[in-house]
Amino acid sequence: MSAARSEANAGGSWLGLYVLAYLVFLYLPILLIPLFSFNDSIQAAFPLQGFTLQWYATLYGNPALSSALANSLVIAAIAASGATLCGITVSYMDLYGRSPLAATISAIARLPILIPGVIVGISLLILVNLVGFGPSRLAIVLGHILVALPTTVVVMRSRFAAIPKTIREAALDLGASDWTTFRRVMLPLSLPAVLSAFMLAFLTSFDEFIVVFFLAGTEPTLPLYIWSQLRFPRSLPTVMALGTAILVVSFVIAGLAEILRHRGLGASRRTAAVNPA
Amino acid sequence: MSTIAAGQSLPESRSSPAFRFAMLLPGGLVTFFLILFALGLVLFLAFRGNNGSLLGAGLTVANFATVASDPLYWTVTLRSLAIAGLVTLATVVTAYPVAYYLAFHAGRRRGLLLFLVTLPFWTSYLLRVFAWKIVLAYNGVLNSALIESGIWSEPTLAFLNTPAAVVVTLAHAYAPFAILPIYVALDTIPKSLLEAASDLGAKPFTSFRRVVLPNSMPGVLAAALVVFVPTVGDYVTPAMVGGPASTMIGSLIQSEFGKANDWPFGAALSVCVMLVILCVVLVARDADRRFGSRT
Numbered sequence: 363m364s365a366a367r368s369e370a371n372a373g374g375s376w377l378g379l380y381v382l383a384y385l386v387f388l389y390l391p392i393l394l395i396p397l398f399s400f401n402d403s404i405q406a407a408f409p410l411q412g413f414t415l416q417w418y419a420t421l422y423g424n425p426a427l428s429s430a431l432a433n434s435l436v437i438a439a440i441a442a443s444g445a446t447l448c449g450i451t452v453s454y455m456d457l458y459g460r461s462p463l464a465a466t467i468s469a470i471a472r473l474p475i476l477i478p479g480v481i482v483g484i485s486l487l488i489l490v491n492l493v494g495f496g497p498s499r500l501a502i503v504l505g506h507i508l509v510a511l512p513t514t515v516v517v518m519r520s521r522f523a524a525i526p527k528t529i530r531e532a533a534l535d536l537g538a539s540d541w542t543t544f545r546r547v548m549l550p551l552s553l554p555a556v557l558s559a560f561m562l563a564f565l566t567s568f569d570e571f572i573v574v575f576f577l578a579g580t581e582p583t584l585p586l587y588i589w590s591q592l593r594f595p596r597s598l599p600t601v602m603a604l605g606t607a608i609l610v611v612s613f614v615i616a617g618l619a620e621i622l623r624h625r626g627l628g629a630s631r632r633t634a635a636v637n638p639a
Numbered sequence: 640m641s642t643i644a645a646g647q648s649l650p651e652s653r654s655s656p657a658f659r660f661a662m663l664l665p666g667g668l669v670t671f672f673l674i675l676f677a678l679g680l681v682l683f684l685a686f687r688g689n690n691g692s693l694l695g696a697g698l699t700v701a702n703f704a705t706v707a708s709d710p711l712y713w714t715v716t717l718r719s720l721a722i723a724g725l726v727t728l729a730t731v732v733t734a735y736p737v738a739y740y741l742a743f744h745a746g747r748r749r750g751l752l753l754f755l756v757t758l759p760f761w762t763s764y765l766l767r768v769f770a771w772k773i774v775l776a777y778n779g780v781l782n783s784a785l786i787e788s789g790i791w792s793e794p795t796l797a798f799l800n801t802p803a804a805v806v807v808t809l810a811h812a813y814a815p816f817a818i819l820p821i822y823v824a825l826d827t828i829p830k831s832l833l834e835a836a837s838d839l840g841a842k843p844f845t846s847f848r849r850v851v852l853p854n855s856m857p858g859v860l861a862a863a864l865v866v867f868v869p870t871v872g873d874y875v876t877p878a879m880v881g882g883p884a885s886t887m888i889g890s891l892i893q894s895e896f897g898k899a900n901d902w903p904f905g906a907a908l909s910v911c912v913m914l915v916i917l918c919v920v921l922v923a924r925d926a927d928r929r930f931g932s933r934t
Binding site: 377378380381384385387388389391392394395398405406407409444447448451452454455459461463464467468470471473474475476477478479480481484485486487488489491492504507508511539540541544562565569570571572575576585588589592601605608609612613615616617620624 | 655658659662663664665666667669670671673674675676677678680681684693694733736737739740741744750752754755756757758759761762763764765766767769770771773774776778779780782783787811814815864865868869871872873874875879889892893896902905906909912913916920
C-alpha cells in the first residue's frame with residue numbers, strides 16, 4: 363500500500379513539472395507583449411534595446427484610440443447587461459418553468475457554442491441589413507449578446523441549481539408569488555453569480571473581434587482599432603503598450619469575477635463539507 | 640436533470656402567466672429571432688443567386704454545385720479540417736495531464752491553478768495571436784534566440800506563414816477551452832471506483848486505462864468539440880500568421896461577405912461548414928453514448 367502511494371506521489375511530482383511547463387507555454391508568448399512594450403525599439407526582437415515609457419506616452423491624446431475605447435466600453439456594458447438578463451431568465455425558467463418551451467429556449471441559447479464566430483457574424487449581418495439598421499453599434503450589441511449567452515446561461519444555471527430546492531419551496535409555501543420568490547429569494551441568493559456572469563460577458567464583448575468585424579459601422583471598437591494598427595510596423599510598439607494595459611485590466615476583472623464566483627459557491631460547499639461527518 | 644423535477648408536487652395555481660411571459664420573453668426573442676431566424680436566413684440565402692441585392696434572386700443550387708465541383712473549395716475545406724483536427728488533437732492531448740493533475744494531485748493549489756489556466760482565455764484573442772507573430776517572425780523572438788545562442792547563423796523565414804504556425808497559434812489560443820471539460824469529467828468520477836479498482840488488484844496504470852480514461856471520455860469529447868468548432872471557422876489566425884498557403888474556409892466566407900461580395904455563395908459555404916460541424920457533433924454524441932454518458 364505504501365509502495366503504491368509513493369509511486370503515485372512520484373507520478374504526481376512528474377505531472378506537477380509538466381503542469382509547470384504547460385503554464386510557461388501558456389504565458390510566455392503573452393508576456394512578450396508587456397516585455398516589448400517597454401523596449402526602446404520599433405522592432406520586437408532580442409536583444410532588448412533599453413527601457414522606455416515612450417510607447418505608453420503615445421497612448422495619450424490619441425482621439426481614434428479613445429473613441430474606440432469609449433465605444434467598446436459602452437457596447438460591452440450594454441451587451442453584458444443583455445446577456446446576463448437573458449442568462450438569468452433562461453436558466454431560471456429552464457430549471458423551474460417546467461415547460462418544453464423553456465427547455466427549448468435554454469437549449470438553443472447554448473447553441474452558439476457550436477457555431478463558429480464567422481457564421482454568427484454573417485448571419486447577423488444579413489439579419490441587421492434585412493431589418494434595416496445595418497452594421498452599427500446596435501448590431502454589435504446583438505452579436506455580443508449571442509457570443510456571451512452560452513457563458514451566462516451556464517454560470518447562472520449552475521448557481522440556481524446549487525441553491526437548495528427547499529428554499530424556493532419554502533418561499534412558495536409561505537405564500538410568496540412566483541415573482542416575489544424570484545426577486546426576493548432566488549435572485550439575492552445568486553447575486554455573486556450574476557456579477558460574475560456580467561463580468562465574463564463584459565470581457566467577452568470587450569475582447570471580441572471575429573463577430574464584430576462584420577457588424578461594425580463607422581465607429582470601430584478597440585479590437586478593430588488594434589487590427590487596423592497591426593498593419594503598420596511603426597505603430598506596433600504602441601499596440602503592445604495598449605495590449606499591456608488591456609491585459610492588466612482583463613486580469614483584474616477576471617480575478618474579481620473568480621472571487622465572486624467562489625463567494626457564491628462557498629456557502630453551498632461549506633454546508634456540504636459539514637454534512638458528510 | 641433531477642432539479643427539473645424539483646417542486647413538481649407544489650400546486651401550480653400560483654404560477655402567473657404574466658410572470659412566465661416576462662421571464663421567457665428576453666430569452667425567447669434572442670433565441671428565436673437572433674439565432675434560429677438568422678441561421679434560417681443564411682440557409683435561405685444559400686439557395687439564391689447573386690444579383691447584388693440583399694437576399695439575392697431566384698432559387699438555385701448553383702452555389703452548392705460550385706462548392707462541390709471546384710477543387711479549390713475541397714482543398715480549403717480539407718485543409719481547414721486538417722488544421723482544426725490537429726489543433727483539437729494537440730490541445731486535448733496536452734490538456735489531459737493538466738486536468739488529471741488538477742483533479743487528483745493539486746490539493747490546496749487547485750483553485751489557484753484552475754484560475755491560472757483559465758486566465759489567458761480572458762485576454763484579447765487578437766493579442767494572443769499577435770504574440771505568436773512576434774515569436775515566429777523573420778526578426779522575431781525565436782529567430783533572434785536561435786542566432787544569439789549560436790544554433791543558427793541566419794534568421795529563417797520557415798516559421799511564419801506556414802500551416803504549422805497556424806496550428807501552434809490556434810493550439811495556444813484555445814488551450815484553456817480544453818482543460819475545463821476534461822477536469823470536470825475527471826473530478827466527478829466517484830473516488831470509490833478508483834478504490835475498488837486498486838482493492839481488486841489493479842496497478843495504477845491499469846486502473847487509469849480501464850477506469851479513469853473511459854470515465855473521462857465525455858469530458859474529452861466535449862473539450863474536442865469546443866476547440867474544433869471555433870478553430871474550423873477561424874479567419875484571423877490564418878490571416879495573421881498563416882500566409883497564403885493556409886487559407887481556411889473561414890477566410891473564404893469572410894471574403895465572400897467582404898471583398899468578393901457574393902453573399903449567397905458565402906452563405907452556401909457557411910451551410911457546408913455547419914453540415915461538417917453537425918457530422919462531427921453526431922460522431923461525438925455517438926462516441927459519448929458508447930462510453931456511457933454521465934452528462
